[in-house]
Amino acid sequence: MKLGRSFYLRDTTTVAKELLGKRLIHRLNTTTTLEGIIVETEAYLGVSDPACHSYLGHRSKRNESMFLPGGFSYVYLIYGLYHCLNIVTCESNDPQAVLIRAVEPINGIDRMQTLRMRSRSSRQGPLKSVTEIANGPGKLCLAFGIDKAHDGLDLQGSKIYLTEYDNSRVNIPSCSKLALSPRIGVSGPAKDLPLRFYFSDSPFISRKPSTRPTSLDSDLGGKSNGR
DNA sequence: ATGACGATTTACT
DNA sequence: GTAAATCGTCATA
Numbered sequence: 001m002k003l004g005r006s007f008y009l010r011d012t013t014t015v016a017k018e019l020l021g022k023r024l025i026h027r028l029n030t031t032t033t034l035e036g037i038i039v040e041t042e043a044y045l046g047v048s049d050p051a052c053h054s055y056l057g058h059r060s061k062r063n064e065s066m067f068l069p070g071g072f073s074y075v076y077l078i079y080g081l082y083h084c085l086n087i088v089t090c091e092s093n094d095p096q097a098v099l100i101r102a103v104e105p106i107n108g109i110d111r112m113q114t115l116r117m118r119s120r121s122s123r124q125g126p127l128k129s130v131t132e133i134a135n136g137p138g139k140l141c142l143a144f145g146i147d148k149a150h151d152g153l154d155l156q157g158s159k160i161y162l163t164e165y166d167n168s169r170v171n172i173p174s175c176s177k178l179a180l181s182p183r184i185g186v187s188g189p190a191k192d193l194p195l196r197f198y199f200s201d202s203p204f205i206s207r208k209p210s211t212r213p214t215s216l217d218s219d220l221g222g223k224s225n226g227r
Numbered sequence: 228a229t230g231a232c233g234a235t236t237t238a239c240t
Numbered sequence: 241g242t243a244a245a246t247c248g249t250c251a252t253a
Binding site for chain 2: 078084101
């Protein structure tokens with residue numbers, strides 16, 4: 001069942017949290033549909049959030065879509081190479097959004113593999129394991145064939161949209177534990193806000209939860225854990 | 228006009 | 241761990 005407008009017209013943090021477990025769908029054509037379960041999101045809180053593209057009301061050609069009502073897409077090019085998919089939240093002219101950072105692929109996986117190969121760096125690489133197809137915002141957009149052409153789309157439409165995780169017969173998402181962390185790749189005054197949401201037991205997230213080594217440190221030469 | 232840089236990913240030391 | 245790839249946007253001239 002497709003998420004209605006009212007789902008998106010709410011507090012961005014709430015929407016970011018509740019998007020976990022929902023289904024992202026891109027209908028490529030009548031015969032091919034790409035689907036994944038959202039397992040990782042980040043909230044970007046608009047004019048008051050130094051990490052947000054619309055901080056202090058900043059408005060440009062790039063982020064114009066953020067000013068649309070909740071339930072539209074905001075897709076932008078990053079590092080000149082990759083795209084990031086956001087879901088706009090709140091009312092018109094309240095430019096907040098949720099970044100979709102990772103999904104668990106559940107339908108159209110073969111097609112996703114092909115789409116991933118289009119990136120320059122992936123040109124001739126081996127096939128990705130399923131957990132690596134869409135475990136990052138740039139990878140996700142590649143796998144789902146999402147680019148600037150999909151910026152400003154109404155997700156109430158039938159091209160790209162989100163639904164409840166209800167359907168029967170597909171794989172059960174291998175995740176459930178909700179965790180928070182600071183947002184990835186954010187620097188500056190807002191870098192420590194816990195606005196990243198993810199299923200900590202999902203193998204499909206972009207980064208493993210920071211784990212504290214137990215008191216025993218008998219393991220040899222382990223890579224340094226972030227923290 | 229020119230230069231710095233980014234909500235990233237990949238390859239390589 | 242570090243660096244490269246690549247381009248729209250912004251600051252400076």
